[in-house]
Amino acid sequence: MATTRRARWTRALRTPVGLAASGFLAVVVLLVVLAPLVWGERAEVVDTGNLLQGSSAAHLFGTDSLGRDIGYRVLVATRLSVGMALLATVIGVGTGLLVGAAPVVLGRRTGRLVTGAVNVAVAFPALLLALFFATIFGVGARGAVLAVGLATAPSFARLTQTMVASVADRDFVSAARIAGVSRIRLLVRHVLPNIAEPLVVNATIGAGGALLAFSGLSFLGLGVQAPAYDWGRLLEEGLGRVYIHPEAAVAPAVALVVVGLAFNLVGETIAKGMSPRATVGRTAGAPHPPGPRTATGPRRLEPAGSTLLEVEDLHVAFPFAGGWATPVRGVSLAIRPGESVGMLGESGSGKSLTALAIARLLEAPASVRARRLTFQGTDLLTADPRTERELLGASFGMVFQDPMTSFNPTRPVGRQLAEVSQQHQGLTRGAAWARAVDRLREVRVPSAARRARQYPHEFSGGMLQRAMIGMGLMGAPALIVADEPTTALDTTVQREVLALLARIRAEEGLALLLISHDVTVVRDVCDRVLVMYAGRIVEELPTDRLGEARHPYTRALLDAVPDLETSRDRPLAVVPGRPVSPDALPAGCAFAARCPLATERCRTDDPVLADAGPGQRVACWQTGENLGLPAFPAATSRAATP
């Protein structure tokens, strides 16, 4: 423990901030101790021959009204300025600690009164409180120290209260309380040691504030009185003749700013040294293109011709631990106009990232790469931003997973629909609003005209999701990408939304890419299924031939769906094991570790997506040998999950 703490401090001190802070601290301490001893007498030497002089060789910052050297006076004033600030901080922290911890000792009712008083006091700026107390304690150094100290007390009291409250709820304090430990002992032994560290950090930063506040009072003539002098007073004297000799004001001002900041830096360093959290290292190196192209890159799909969307060899990579993680690795797919395609896979298989990459919604630091990405014949990889915006804005609709967070909470729902048409169809505000109401009606939102004026939090989840589908219909979409559109909804509402998607698709003749982890959802709505695993499409087949799926992963997914014949006595089937992490992909087939059929070849060679029947493609080495298998032997794993 001690060694780690020391290591933390060493690390904190070695940062640029830490070095600067300790350097400043050393200089300030030296000046506080030595300056009055070394230069104290010279700062008092009256030179009547050199009154109110400017900068010269003898007096770098000039002389004051008695001919005394301002440079020396600034150096000597360090002790009084810093000393008063520290004294004020001690008063402020001490009072704040007493008041803030009082509720623990005083018991409930009085404690609440104290808390209330602190809450009132904390609302007033410290400077106002300082003036208030300065009036009471009278003009002078003593009054100003008390004033600054008491003015900072409420914020320290509030800090103490907050921290005490968080500590007081912890188990060891409750245990001590039950054990009959007295309140005072509880406070001193159990609570205070646990809040000491943040208090020290804030006190150090507070000392910087106290220095500036105290100097402010001196500057106003309410603090240190002649013949004593601190930086605030020197600044005030210097400002009086700022036109003639500005350097007289510069010296104390610079001293104040530098030392005020030094306290802040020291506070930051202490905070870093105390915080057990290690500093998170930056990702090393410049971004480089995602990993090498797989030798097994999928071949071209069926001829483009009438395809609406065409994707070839899509990769998505993110910077990760100094290198790159690639959660989408060479996805190829094509969607024809009016077709309904499902994308099936566990969470983390890369489905949503694929959708976002196709929709061109991934931003840096994500890196998207593909051999081909066309929508309605336009190459999205090379299109200029304007073309892309116009094309996708008009013909590409997106439906996201969680409708409650996918609408802007500060704008009426209708407005959020209407702005699509205002932007992309050039409709006026009124016409766009009318279309929004019409679209809401189209997706069966009851009393659409009234609802359009409401805010998202006034809608139910299902209704919001329908509104989002309506938002996708504001233009003339050719494709709607729905990313888990029903996952965040109640089961009963799920069916409604799916039925709506199916109806809209049929009526408007648009294509649908439905992303889901739910086999039944995809089977109900889609013509064709793409099964994704670890960033790859591992199988593709028509929905009506799902029973002939060959990839062990697809079969496992299908087996995991309960139906009327599923025995209720046995645990539900699950796909055994966990999905692989995109930053730790194995050399061979990514599914090998979870696959009951895996052989040595599966662990070394990555299988390619290859034709396996009419409209069917599969990426698996074992399908050939297991063609005749009526059922995937998932039964063996049924009880195997922990």
Next chain:
Amino acid sequence: MTTREAAVRSRRVTVSRSVVAESPWVRFAVRRSGRLLVSLWALLTAAFLMVHLVPGDPVRAALGAAAPNDLVEARRHTLGLDDPLWLQYAHYLRGLATGDLGTSMTSGLPVSQVIGDRLPATLELAGLAFVVAVLLAVPLGLGMAVLTRGGRRPRVELGFTTASVVVGAVPEFLVAVGLVLVLSVRLGWFPVAGSDGFASLVLPVAALATAPIAVLARIVRVEVLSVLDADFVRTARAKRLPARRIYLRHVLPNALTASITLGGLLLGALVAGTVLVENVFSWPGLGSTIVSSILSKDYPLVQAVVLVYGVAVLLVNLLVDVLLALLDPRSTIREA
């Protein structure tokens, strides 16, 4: 406890008939004005006690040690300082209610008249500085957030954060001195002091606004960054709205909650900050008045100025809460 519960229940029965009473807005208004009244009472009482907490005799202190005893006695009598404390408190409250703030000990003028003469100049300064701070800090914070989102431009981010921490820590009177040194003395662009037209406003306003700009811009940036990650921003991008519209209509309104809270605190501090800045620039406002009256021990005047500043701070806090409630109607419901 039980009687209170019963009282609450009976009250609920009587008010539940009215639809208005069920509205979260009414609950909010009742709760918030209750808090305002408590704070106001604390302020009034503190200002009253301030004069009585001064060690020794405030009249003697104001008139000086050399003043004859009968003059001090007479002045004590006219100020009502002979009366028992509770009676003085009652007189004080009655005076406040009728707008009578007492008489200045040094000038002999009614305190309310002095305040009336001086307050507009201070309000002008504080109000203008606040408007300038908000108008500069919000676009600055938004712009920095957009530039540095998702870990982009780490050097810009480091530079901005460092600069805003440093600038935000420098108190307004030092900024004021710095501005005077550079812009008035060196370049001669603006007058060094006084209140004479627009040019004389520039430096005091800049001095007051500088630190709040830094602090507010930093908070706006952090807030905007967190909103940029929100789902609804992705939705707005999926709608292919132009970047400007996304940032101004979808991001900014959702990023302002914490910024408004902080803005209120800054405005409160800004009101108090006028004290120092007015003294640097010899600005004829309440700030120079309070300092001169503290120095001359003109207690009725000090008391009244403290009251005015305090009430200003309370009003700012009220304004912030109302604004927050208006921006996010859910917050008032949640709080209830």
